[in-house]
Amino acid sequence: MNVKITGIGSYIPSEVAKNEHFGDHHFYNEDGTRFGNENTVIIEKFKAITGIHERRYIPKKLATSDIASFAAENAIKNAGINKEELDYIIVAHNYGDVRHDSVQSDTVPSIATRVKHNLKIQNPTCVGYDVLFGCPGWIEGMIQAYAFIKAGIAKKCLVVGAEALSRVVDPHDRDSMIYSDGAGAAVVELTDEAGGFLSHFSATYAFEEAHFIFFGESNNLERKDARRYIKMYGRKIYEFALNNVPDAMKTCLDKSGVGIDEVKKIFIHQANEKMDEAIVNRFYKLYDKTTPENIMPMSIDKLGNSSVATVPTLYDLVLNGELEGHAINKGDVVIFASVGAGMNINAIVYRV
Structure with a gap:
């Protein structure tokens, strides 16, 4: 089972x-x-x-x-x-x-x-x-x-x-x-x-990284209301993601027993197009590989960053043939991966 x-x-x-x-x-x-x-x-x-x-x-x-x-x-x-x-x-x-x-x-x-x-x-x-x-x-x-x-x-x-x-x-x-x-x-x-979950990995980095994303006051200091807003240190998050997410994905894939060449798609949190591309490129470099074409579906250009919703929404679009140029079939191995406030990282290797 x-x-x-x-x-x-x-x-x-x-x-x-x-x-x-x-x-x-x-x-x-x-x-x-x-x-x-x-x-x-x-x-x-x-x-x-x-x-x-x-x-x-x-x-x-x-x-x-x-x-x-x-x-x-x-x-x-x-x-x-x-x-x-x-x-x-x-x-x-x-x-x-x-x-x-x-x-x-x-x-x-x-x-x-x-x-x-x-x-x-x-x-x-x-x-x-x-x-x-x-x-x-x-x-x-x-x-x-x-x-x-x-x-x-x-x-x-x-x-x-x-x-x-x-x-x-x-x-x-x-x-x-x-x-x-x-x-x-x-x-x-x-x-x-057949198929299903093959492996998973999670980590929380909170020694120096806990407040990279936080709730803070408006950048307009003339606003006197008590409301607080989502804030982030973009450069720190970018560097953190590039330094840690590829290793997390590799750890997860190695635990699964599946080879890198078997991976058909990577569904990564839609946070920033350039950052996601850099993460996936570094992931493949860990295996001395070049990133395959069409490995990473993207929806951020049209849908933006909807936080926890980006990965399941993207998977739904691809699974139902609604994202041009991307498809997955029975038996394909895919990776789900994300990074965000905490700072938290996780990944799942899954066989469709």
Whole structure:
């Protein structure tokens, strides 16, 4: 018996915010001084580095728990299971439900509890809880589901990654252009089908790196409200990711017993196009290999960085033939990998 993904689903918001959306923003540095360049120059440089042309935002009437529920419904339908048979609902997020025009995050009850409520699941032994693990949260939730099933205490788990980052960004911070909203979900089951989880690896670096991503005040020092926003030290994160993620991926692959040449796709957290390309190139260099063409699907150009939702959403798109030039087939070996606040890193080697 193996542990496999039997259903996948996502929710991609319909509201498109192109880079031009930021044309009239007033951007400030961390010290409160205005950027010297015109917004057109700032936006063009941003696009060249991140690869982002546009991102998606959820409608004002929705919150994170709503879109998590939409993705969960799609995954359950795709798996063809009875939702009452779910043993666990694990929801990865970082900021809870932030309602439109609200300054407060709502995390009571948990997002997982809200998802279970929205799905109208009556079974009390279907346990719901949240995972706060930065952008790698969905992958970590998948590892936990795998562990529950391997331990014999669960047979079916639902793992959701959802975030509405548009609600927690500082409009005066250039980094606000990176973030987006979205949700992805997977049903994980014990099955007699071949394949499934081959290995996993996780790590937390918190000695010097704990606060590379944090909640802070607006870069516009004239704003006197008490609201706090997602902030990051971009250069430090970039260097951290390049120095640590390739090694984590190698550790995971070596544990799996699968050779590097068997890997068909790498589904890496959609954080920054240039950073992701550099990570994958360094990963292959660890094996004295050149990065194969078309190994890394990318959705960041259209969908931006939706944190925990990027990997499951990307996998859903490729699995269903909705990302041009990319496909996966039964028996293919793929790698899921992510890096984010904590600073956390994780990876899964998986046979489709």
